[in-house]
Every structure is written in structure tokens, then in C-alpha cells.
Amino acid sequence: MSRELRISxxxxxxxxxxxxxxNRCSAQTLWSRYHRAMGAPQTYLPTLLASAGSVHLAARDTDGRIVAVGHLxxxxxxxxxxxxxxxxxxxRGVGTCLLRRLGHHVLAGGWETVHGLLIPGETRMTAILRRMPVTLQCVDDGGAITTWAHASDVAAGIPARERLRLRRRRGTLC
Ligand SMILES: CC(C)(COP(=O)(O)OP(=O)(O)OC[C@H]1O[C@@H](n2cnc3c(N)ncnc32)[C@H](O)[C@@H]1OP(=O)(O)O)[C@@H](O)C(=O)NCCC(=O)NCCS
Structure with a gap:
């Protein structure tokens, strides 16, 4: 990922x-994320950002502007x-980096499985997932593909020292 960006x-x-x-995202990008046309983001983001137990990460540029977000x-x-x-x-590697960081939070949060929804033919996300050092299961329901992994497999893709550090911090991230 570009060194100009910081994740927090x-x-x-x-x-x-x-x-x-x-508001800077194209309709196509928002469709790929939400799988439907969404209204004004100020109507649904307050609920998303305040949802209990969720984890939200942002990548910011050198001006502190948010350019990407990742959620659990x-x-x-x-x-x-x-x-x-x-x-x-x-x-430019931002999605890859955010997904890795979310994987750390999956481990720290103690969840058993992690899943995501993909639109068939979503080439970028598919490319990222292929490169992740994690065994993934896929279920295609015709309209969307659910990809999921056991947290233990996510953990296996994280170096042992980092894994230990994350376990010690369990429940304290975010
Ligand atoms: C999917 C998404 C999160 C990926 O993030 P990103 O920062 O663009 O992805 P990265 O740069 O980390 O990696 C993209 C990979 O796709 C590859 N890629 C880029 N453009 C591509 C294209 N047109 N076709 C195929 N692969 C492509 C890149 O080469 C890279 O693979 P590589 O590192 O092996 O070269 C981002 O594009 C996005 O927000 N899309 C809209 C929302 C969405 O689809 N979210 C996912 C479902 S929740």
C-alpha cells in the first residue's frame, strides 16, 4: 500500500x-459494496458506524482525508x-492492506468465522482473496457469492509472533 496512507x-x-x-465514490463502486442503489450516505452510515461490537477501519491520506474504509x-x-x-x-493495494488488518481484528475479536458478500465477476476483490494466505469457502446462491473462512485459518495466515500479540490484546482493539 502507498506509504502516504495510514490505517486507523x-x-x-x-x-x-x-x-x-x-460521496466521492462512483455509483458502480457503491453498488459493488452494498449490492443495491443506496440513498444518501448520511442516512445509513450513522447506524453502521454506531453498530454494537463492530470494527471500522479507515485509510487516510496525508491530509487526513478518508480514502477507504473496512468494516467487521x-x-x-x-x-x-x-x-x-x-x-x-x-x-493501489489499499483494499489488500485493509483486509489484512481486518483479519487481525477477527482474531483479536474471538469470532469463529468471517464472511463477505461478492458480486459475481468482481475481479479486484477476487484477486485480493486469491492472494490471501487463508483457506476460503465459497457459496454461490446465484445472485451473490458468500466467501467465508474459519478464524483459525485466518490466524494461520498471520505470523506467529503477531498472532500472540493480537491474542494478548483481545478485546482491546478499537
Ligand atoms: C474491491 C476493492 C475493495 C479492492 O480494493 P483495491 O484497493 O482496489 O485493491 P488492491 O489494489 O489491494 O488489489 C486489487 C487487485 O486486483 C487487481 N486488479 C486491479 N484492477 C483489476 C482489474 N480491472 N481486473 C482484475 N484485477 C484487477 C490488482 O492488480 C490487484 O491484484 P495484484 O495485487 O495481484 O496485482 C475496491 O476496488 C472497492 O472498494 N471496490 C468497490 C467495493 C467492493 O467491491 N467491495 C468488496 C465487497 S464488500
Whole structure:
């Protein structure tokens, strides 16, 4: 990922820059993320950013502007991961880096499985997932592809020293 970018947790207090980032995304990019046409981001982002137990990460440029976000949204023992990189930053390694960092949070959060929803033919996300050092399962329901992995497999893709550090910090990230 570009060295100009920094990744850090965000929350409800970061609503305005997250809305601004969504407003810079093309309709196609937003469709790939949400799988439907979404209304104004200020109507749905407050709920997303405030949802209990969720993890939200942002990549910021040197001006502090949010250019990409990654989310973990829990559902009991499972958690859903989602990514959104604004158009002009796509294809520069930002999504790959955010997904790796989300993987660390999956481990720290103690979830058993992580899953994500893909639109068939979403080449960038497919390329990222292929390169992840994790065994992935895929279920194609015709309209969308659910990709999921066991947290233990996510952990296996993280170097042992880093894994230990994350376990010690369990529950303290974000
Ligand atoms: C999918 C998404 C998160 C990927 O993030 P990104 O920062 O663009 O991805 P990266 O730069 O880390 O990696 C993209 C990979 O796709 C490859 N790629 C780039 N353009 C491509 C294209 N047109 N066709 C195929 N592969 C392509 C890149 O080469 C890279 O692979 P490589 O590192 O092996 O070369 C981002 O594009 C996005 O936000 N898309 C819209 C929302 C979405 O689809 N979210 C995922 C579902 S929640």
C-alpha cells in the first residue's frame, strides 16, 4: 500500500469524512459494496458506524482525508467483513492492506468465522482473496457469492509472533 496512507480505527465521530468519501465514490463502486442503489450516505452510515461490537477501519491520506474504509460487522460467533476504496485509490493495494488488518481484528475479536458478500465477476476483490494466505469457502446462491473462512485459518495466515500479540490484546482493539 502507498506509504502516504495510514490505517486507523474510526467510529461515529468520523461520520462527516466517511460520508464525504462515499460521496466521492462512483455509483458502480457503491453498488459493488452494498449490492443495491443506496440513498444518501448520511442516512445509513450513522447506524453502521454506531453498530454494537463492530470494527471500522479507515485509510487516510496525508491530509487526513478518508480514502477507504473496512468494516467487521458481528453476528453472534460470525462476523461479516466489507471494504470500500474510493475510485481514484483503487488498484493501489489499499483494499489488500485493509483486509489484512481486518483479519487481525477477527482474531483479536474471538469470532469463529468471517464472511463477505461478492458480486459475481468482481475481479479486484477476487484477486485480493486469491492472494490471501487463508483457506476460503465459497457459496454461490446465484445472485451473490458468500466467501467465508474459519478464524483459525485466518490466524494461520498471520505470523506467529503477531498472532500472540493480537491474542494478548483481545478485546482491546478499537
Ligand atoms: C474491491 C476493492 C475493495 C479492492 O480494493 P483495491 O484497493 O482496489 O485493491 P488492491 O489494489 O489491494 O488489489 C486489487 C487487485 O486486483 C487487481 N486488479 C486491479 N484492477 C483489476 C482489474 N480491472 N481486473 C482484475 N484485477 C484487477 C490488482 O492488480 C490487484 O491484484 P495484484 O495485487 O495481484 O496485482 C475496491 O476496488 C472497492 O472498494 N471496490 C468497490 C467495493 C467492493 O467491491 N467491495 C468488496 C465487497 S464488500
Amino acid at each position: 480505527p474510526i467510529g461515529p465521530g468520523d461520520l462527516a469524512p466517511t460520508v464525504a468519501m462515499h 460487522m458481528p453476528d453472534r460467533s460470525a462476523v461479516e467483513a466489507a471494504l470500500l476504496v474510493e475510485d481514484r485509490w483503487q488498484g
